[in-house]
Amino acid sequence: MSTDVSIQIQLKPAQAEAYLRWLTSQYEQLMAACWYDDRYRYTPQGLRGPKILADHPHIAGLNRTMRELVKARQGAKA
Incomplete structure (x- = not known):
């Protein structure tokens, strides 16, 4: 039985970039x-x-995390 996991974090812009x-x-x-x-x-x-x-x-998870972080950064700049 598999369920999706969702997390939410708040980062400062410099932290997000790093x-x-x-x-x-x-x-x-x-x-x-x-x-x-x-x-x-x-x-x-x-x-x-x-x-x-x-x-x-684990590589797919990194990929997904990177894509979501990029989307969040772009949304913050708009």
Whole structure:
């Protein structure tokens, strides 16, 4: 039985920027480590990224968190 988890945090703009940079760094490192793994060598072009995200929920979670943080930042600037 799976249920979605929702969290809400308040960050100062400088904290949000630093957190986004850290999330991006973690995401890039993890994706690079998986990208060249033999497990994904023969995955068709265009499907490798989605396959990695499907196989590694922690990377997908980073991706989702980054997207939501970017959306929140853009909403704050408007």
